[in-house]
Amino acid sequence: MITPTISEDRGVIVFDFGGGISFEARHVRRHAVKGVIAELRVSDAGCEDTTVGRAWLALDDQAQRTRLLADLRSRDGKVPNWGDMLLLVADHLAQRADEAQAPAKGIRASEVKRRPVRWLWRSRIPAGRVSILAGDPDVGKSMITCKLAADISSGATWPDEGLAPRGRVAMVTAEDDLADTVAPRLAQHGADLDRILLIGPQDCGGYILPDGLVPLEERIGELQDSPGDPVLVVLDPLDVFVGRVDTHKAAEVRGAMAPLEALAQRTGATIIGILHLNKRSTETTALYRVGASLAFVAAARSVVVCGYDPEDHAELQHERRRIFTNLKGNLGPKRKALVYRIEDPGVVKWEGESDCSVSDLLTAGAQTKKGGTAVDEAKQFLGSLLSYGPMPANDILEQAKAAGISAATLRRAKQDMGVRAFRRGEEGQRGAGEWLWELGCDHWPEGEIDQRWAFCKERGAEVAECSCCHGPQPSPPDEWDGLCDVCRDGAPHQVNGTARMKARL
Template sequence: MEEIKQTKSSYHLINMADVIPKKVEWLWNPYIPLGKLTIVQGDPGEGKTTFVLQLAALLSRGEMLPCDDKEREPINIIYQTAEDGLEDTIKPRLLEAGADCSKIMVIDESQQELSMTDERLVMAIEETGAKLVILDPIQAYLGAEVDMHRANEIRPVLKRLGSIAEKYKCAIILIGHMNITSGSKSTYRGLGSIDFQATARSVLVVGRIKEDPTLRVIAHDKSSLAAEGTSIAFRLDADAGFTWEGRYDISVEELLSGDSRGQKTKDAKAFLTDILSDGQKSSKEIEELAKDKGIKKKTLFNAKRDMNIDSVKIGNQWFWML
């Protein structure tokens, strides 16, 4: 057997007693962590880029993000796209979203294409102090020599990109398409190696509601640093444009399969309207009756919140009322 040689200089043992814990910081809690990689993926034409540009617009102005009441300062953003023109597509979309375009920068790729390991990416982050970097789509920024289906080629690229995010405490969003395989778990529908999903600390899936083609949903597929966030809907309408619709009760698998898209919340709202129509009821009674009808507690409380149902404590019990 060949002897394995190990030099002292390459060996370093970390004692966990010496590791100092640090709190996770968020760009958008719990969807986009700072200092980490986030993937936004979905089928072509579902609104991934539109959603990310709307986020960028809000962040460029320092405004509150959907379902998040955190106050924030405007941030600088680096946005790279290999699919859409800056003049005829990206700039008009940013203007329509009300973005402060002076906060959004693009590394010039006219002479040389950018990659995830490109030193210009680090230079741009250092110069601008950007807290968000967007690469759209993933495969365009891997580099010409990297096969996105080979884990051994993907891992070092993503590791370096993750190190850049951590060093500069910026969020990096990778936008990707999903493959056409139906019936698979969402984790396995991302294009390329599963190492993309494994390395990212958060994965968001954007999909369309079949019963209402103008309605799209952002569902949290993976969250390594916090509990998964509630799905959030937005509307893309030819006349009204883009509007945020708020929370939407649907799982990733339901969104991708087309099953029960939003029907659960509708059923829960109808149930609450009926049961509270003749006056207040105790929360315990409501939860028991909802359980009998197959309505999950989470869905029930989502419906309660959306309907602005009041909770009042009388004696030792809580009561709900319209």
């Protein structure tokens, strides 16, 4: 049996048996159920079609190995010992997978093989890493991803400088229909549609992490002709695909994002996840506007935000200019913001650079206090986090510490804002559960209480005033505790109390 020469480059292990015969193994890992799995490509330079076999293989599964061997022998019968070669490859990969599971011993800095940063879009989106595109609804986030996909598929020119690397794209969307939305947008942006793989709302469930990592890696491998070829993966929206995690909890978000970053580095694919900005428009610390947890921003190597240009006051919103700029980009120098418009029928048109800052973009129209105290900053921080509703107190304290806000300052802000703390646990289990914080009724959306009173007066309902939020309680019972239904239920402030009152009446 010939001993192969084994080499490795960017996660691809090559077994060269001589005579033009080689095995390439990619994406090697140990699966909890299937054992060691890998993508194998078998080549024989002496054949007209040099690739004589290619398959995803559970190497411990004899039936799968037998099928691959039968395929190899039918295509290339002149090689007598395919079985011995496959066993040798399987044994080596099993050993590698076991080593990968062992705790790392570390490496001397002098031994690290250094390499330059690779870019999909220079100084904006790094290649082979996870990035985030964030923005409020209706600013064109999905249209921008279609524009990026079209430019990558066709090798178009970026709006600032340089050419997009011509590659392939996988777009996984849980929201937009492929037939009437995604495919038409790609065509309108001049995409090479044969180079773009689409996975729509009906099929995207199989790509939710952590189980979705395997099929996602398979799709990336199928799109690459050779390891490291440019591939753009779009996950829209990202928080759907991180799996069953509490997106308010930093530890859970980090645990979901880390394997995604590892997948990007292993395959060389660029992964862009789309996120909405949170609803607290008065937040002045831009990092806290992205998603429900700061951990999303921390895990991504680049975060790009888009929004309406605060200097454009056009009467019709859809006619306003929009801004595309980096909120985070720690792998290269920061570039100027870009201006774009959405033209009918939903086409992104770039219009040059802008001096608009991220802070100006995200706080446009917000009523903030300039030069506020540490407590004011803590109030803005709390309001941003709790705008989604109740959140575990421990997670709030952890994120406050990361933001440089002391526990004492945070608790002072909590007291000033009337933030309510309550315990959520299992009935009958003493000490079980956890403490949560939520915004008090003083933070109802502006005009909400007035709307509730006006509605009750229109209906002529008998009402009493709530001692907590000072809103109306229609048809109060004889033994009334003084709280309206909304306050008694402990509902978060963004729940529409008027809608609930209409349902009651």
